[in-house]
Amino acid sequence: MNAHAPIKPPLKLFLASPRGFCAGVDRAIQIVERAIEKYGAPVYVRHEIVHNRHVVDRLKAMGAIFVEELDEAPADRPIVFSAHGVPKSVPAEAKTRQMLYLDATCPLVSKVHVEAQRHFDNGREIVLIGHAGHPEVVGTMGQLPEGAVALIEHIEDAEVFQPRDPANVAFVTQTTLSVDDTSDIVAVLQRRFPGISAPHKEDICYATTNRQEAVKQLAHECDLLLVVGSRNSSNSVRLVEVGMKAGAKAAYLLDDASGLDWAWLDGAASVGVTAGASAPEKLVEELILTLATRYDLSVEEVAPMKETVTFKLPRVLAE
Template sequence: MSIAEKPALSLLIAAPRGFCAGVDRAIRIVELALEKHGAPVYVRHEIVHNRYVVAELREKGAIFVEDLAEVPAGAPVVFSAHGVPKSVPADAESRGLAYLDATCPLVSKVHRQAERLVEAGRHIVFIGHCGHPEVIGTFGQVPQGAMTLVETAADVAKLAPADPDNLAFLTQTTLSVDDTAEIVAALKARFPSIQGPRGEDICYATSNRQAAVKAIAAECDAMLVIGAPNSSNSQRLVEVAQRRGVRAKLIQRAAELERGWLDGVRTLGITAGASAPEKLVRELIDRLAEHFSITEKEVETAREDIAFKLPRSLEVA
């Protein structure tokens, strides 16, 4: 097919998209640990929820495990960006493992807030997704029974706290901004004295990527989100687009896209979750260019210049 015969396809590419500062830091921690210790370096859970990133690090010598029991005594191990319960570093220390904590600093901030609230005698209502590693890690910062999980506004009506006037709420960092606002409103309506976090718990990257999708949705016939099925922030981007009336699909790589899905699409939105590298965005655009005469337009809604410090033991001079 000649270029002239290819159907036209306009691409609206959301910005910001892709890697956030916490993901950049976590990946760099594994890379620097490999440089410092040599292979293998063990990583508890996927360092970030992206199969491509995990495969690249595995090729460099990282070994991914779900349980510290799989790590040989004395071996270096990295904890994922999602955070871990306090019992995990305690277990690592008891087994003599040299560990590095790649928990995103914004998740760590929620951990410290949870500790302070419990020390102050408040029961925490935690807004999040059951079973997500970040939720498991946050619950593991405080004594059992000190937090209650809610996933929807409907869950708020079922709450039966022992002391309704002594509550606080915190949230997972990768939630839907709109859904969370609805749940927070329900909490405040039912428990007027509930104490919220000093600042927004949903991280800047999650909020910015959702806002960028909202900014282009009205002009799109369909939208593709590059990210993993187990990536909370990527799944939320799909939902944001769908709620704006846009047909949206989550894909991990360009090869997953079926040509027929684009039938009738003249303007396609593209974004990527916070753990998806930019090279996967370019891979998708190159794949589309094989079948369409494409024009690209990046729509930027925010600038991100945040960077997080590395652990002192890995800081590069």
């Protein structure tokens, strides 16, 4: 052993479990990969398949071309719709252009679409709790005619929302929200409209809920919480917020290990690490290796639950 090697300070690392890819993200990425295998490159993808720069760059290298709108893709190449879901007008346009399209919408997002349609068919006014401009919100609102869905982003919106018929309202939610913030908004809606129709089962997806739960378990133990994920990933951004609320002294979102600022660790004895549902596990491993270059790490996995959910691929790709 090198007698002159500097002694690394100890650092306790709490690793959240579950973290990283969920079943919907896994399925969406596989759909693009299989489509490239089956049809050759290029395969077009409408919007980032999932909100992670590393995933998008890897698929680009395989032959995926990402576009924001359908008219940017030629009619004679396959196109994949992202995991966030699309307005009804998009598959309708693809059919008109006789395009081969593959829908990678997460089945849990599709469930919200079905719910919204059912409420609409039953004549209810629909409230969607979510973030304006997020592709999932655009897709859900686009399932129904213009004006059929009112978007509520904050508690203040819930306090002032005026339905046409207060006795005939229903709500659905984006799948990647903060569980606690959403329940606060729902509480306001239920207080104001006691008869409001709620989802049969929580719309916020199991993966978002589980990752937030895991962060709550470790946050109060941590001087610092590091969340691996992209800035445009709603569920990753929520993990930072949930961690701070649950008692982490500081929390940061970083794309990968290169985004680590060593100053964040000044005086820290413990760090929590997790990853959003669209962040590959490889990025977590690289972050831990980077931390190990300067610290003597002891790693403890905080495991509230194991996830066993999987989703089938579209029949045309499963063969």
